[in-house]
Amino acid sequence: MSAEMEIDFLASSTRALADPQLRRNFRRAMDGLMAKRAAMFPDPAEWTRLRALGAAIRAKNLLKLPELLERLEKNLTKNGITVHWASTTAQASQKVLELLEARGAKAVVKGKSMVSEEMGLNHFLEAHGIESLESDLGEYIIQLDGEMPSHIIMPAIHKNKDQIARTFSQKIKDAKYTEEVDELTAMARAVLRQKFLDADAGLSGVNFAVADTGTLCLVENEGNGRMSTHVPPLHIALMGLEKVVERMEEVAPLYSLLTRSATGQAISTYFNLISGPRGGGEQDGPREVHLVILDNGRSRIYQDEELRATLACIRCGACMNHCPVYTRIGGHAYEAVYPGPIGSILTPQVAGVGLRHELPHASSLCGACAEVCPVAIPITHLLIRLRREASHRLSGSTVLGAGEARSKLEDLVWSVWGWVLGHPAAYRFSSWCATRFWRLLPANAPVLKAWTLSRNKPRAAGRSLQERARGRGLPHV
Amino acid sequence: MREVYFYATCLVDLFFPDAGMAGIELLQSAGVRVIFPRGQTCCGQPAFNCGYWEQARAVALSQLALFPRDLPVVLPSGSCAGMMKVHYPELFLGQPQEAEAKALAGRVFELTQFLVDQLDLKLEDLGEPVRVTLHASCHAQRDQGVLDQPKALLRQLANVDLVPLARERECCGFGGIFAVREPGLSEAMARDKTEDARASGAALVLSTDGGCLMNIGGTLEKQGFGPTTMHIAQFLRERTRVR
Secondary structure (H helix, E strand, C coil), X not given: CCCCCCCCHHHHHHHHHCCHHHHHHHHHHHHHHHHXXXXXXXXXXXXXXXXXXXXXXXXXXXXCHHHHHHHXXXXXXXXXXXXXXXXXXXXXXXXXXXHHHHCCCXXXXXXXXXXXXXXXXXXXXXXXXXXXXXXXXXXXXXXXXXXXXXXXCCCCCCCCHHXXXXXXXXXXXXXXXXXXXXXXXXXXXXXXXXXXXXXXXXXXXXXXXXXXXXXXXXXXXXXXXXXXXXXXXXEEEEXXXXXXXXXXXXXXXXXXXXXXXXXXXXXXXXXXXXXXXXXXXXCCCCCEEEEEEECCCHHHHXXXXXXXXXXXXXXXXXXXXXXXXXXXXXXXXXXXXCCHHHHHHHHHHHHCCXXXXXXXXXXXXXXXHHHHCCCCCCHHHHHHHHHHHHHCCCCCCCCCCCCXXXXXXXXXXXXXXXXXXXXXXXXXXXXXXXXXXXXXXXXXXXXXXXXXXXXXXXXXXCCCHHHHHHXXXXXXX | CEEEEECCCHHHHHCCHHHHHHHHHHHHHCCEEEECCCXXXXXXXXXXXXXXXXXXXXXXXXXXXXXXXXXXXXXXXXXXXXXXXXHHHHXXXXXXXXXXXXXXXXCEEEHHHHXXXXXXXXXXXXXXXXXXXXXXXXHHHHCXXXXXXXXXXXXXXXXXXXXXXXXXXXXXXXXXXXXXXXXXXXXXXXXXXXXXXXXXXXXXXXXXXXXXXXXXXXXXXHHCCCCEEEEHHHHHHHHEEEC
């Protein structure tokens, strides 16, 4: 999210649409995820109740966020976990580097962390001579290919097994070509197993940080999270500052909503509760545990009571799985760390709504995202809010880059539109002209040109309904 | 005698007047006095969705005044009904018309919603056997809670075989300005919808919303084969009588 270039979403989405293999891979994967999620919420009443609870917990925690972060730091410190604060991704990366260099670390293994993607941490560490190996299978696959995640939960979902087989046979030493999923997994496992044992440090993300108990919760399915956080002598956890929850009992409903919404699992294979380094007399666990808490624009988002809902996200990815736009282009086309609907509201707020003004428009506003969001983030409402912010300087706005994407042409078009439709006599005159002369309008006229690329020109009626209603003598009062 | 206001919407006014008239006649044949206020233009949704709220408000303001009596407002569109029901209160939040907008929101109905939920309309099928499918408009289902009502009406018809679309609830790619702002994405979504419609074996694709029909129908016509499209009001009016 640190790129300060204006992206061309139209071009990147057009490229993605032209890749039939990519379209098939996503459609198939997203169909599967949607079906699995639906099977997890068979009872609408239970879904409604649990979602309301999840939304209320997240809203309350955000309301108390500054206080909870202080409490979290106090209790983590009490548990022997050292807390570091970073305003920017550069500061966060620097802090991680300092911790590693001070201990002479040369190799780290990583559990999955979207915050580390925000930081571009792998490249940063490698530039400083430290090997940073992804241990989540999906992350490992895309690291081999030098790619970004295309989904926040399933980073390699844009690839099918044939493509993964090719990557492994080309990139893993002495690997034979196989399309057997079990064999591919075993190949990755053989590489990673030794890396866990040799690593000087383990990095991980955080799903929930419990303020009252000073506990870091980590949800995962492969055991790599546990290996990364327990085997190496140093564990550095990374989290966005919005991940704090007040009480341990609040984790249960959020966890249930997360796994059911994300992968259609009643519960994940592993759930780690990290409450400190190895204690006296204990046989395993890291000697040191550190937590880096990243802001990167979040406190700015926090200032706006409406946009604050963006921070309620528990990163389940259900909004992307159900998004008809994401399903057709995949995550890379968004050219952002967080793709899909949640990314389309988050990225413009972090990178600037002027630079990323196309993202809030990457939606037909169908509302499928908001419908499945387990914490009821009003995503479509916020997409519209950010469209407003991009083209207007709203009074009291705290949005980065507000008004920067203002277009004189759009201003003019909407002003004329508003004037005509705000004056019924002007509308009647225009509609009379439109119904009489519509067929004279060429199919390559502005706006109509884009429409007729794939559709026939609509046929206007010879007489409008209003004219007919008057002709019928329908009462008007 | 029951009375309602009928709000045409700009798309129905200019592109689907037969559907609008059919909606009016369905209401009348159920014994409802239909009032068609003068001064109708557009609900303001295009500017609202694009973030031009000042202009949307100017348009919405001129429409708010059209429904002075405390009567239901019926629209042959789930999307425009959703605009009045869900988004007018947002648009007028903190404005002098806030209370008026909220009061209006409480009496807005999509046509099939009104026919089923308020009138419990019973129809007799007079038409030839036909297989049809229904595209569920996003805003009808999500803003207005309309999905079962059009199906309930179609299921009353003895000679109509209603078959589902495989992805019934997925967006057709219209999205108003989205269709021309992101033409590639919109086309990809519309193409999938038309393939779905063809695979259903239906001769007709019905919908509660003109925008979706214009998109799906325009795409099918350009492709040159497949089912035709029709607004559900027109379909019901042409082949039924009220029992």
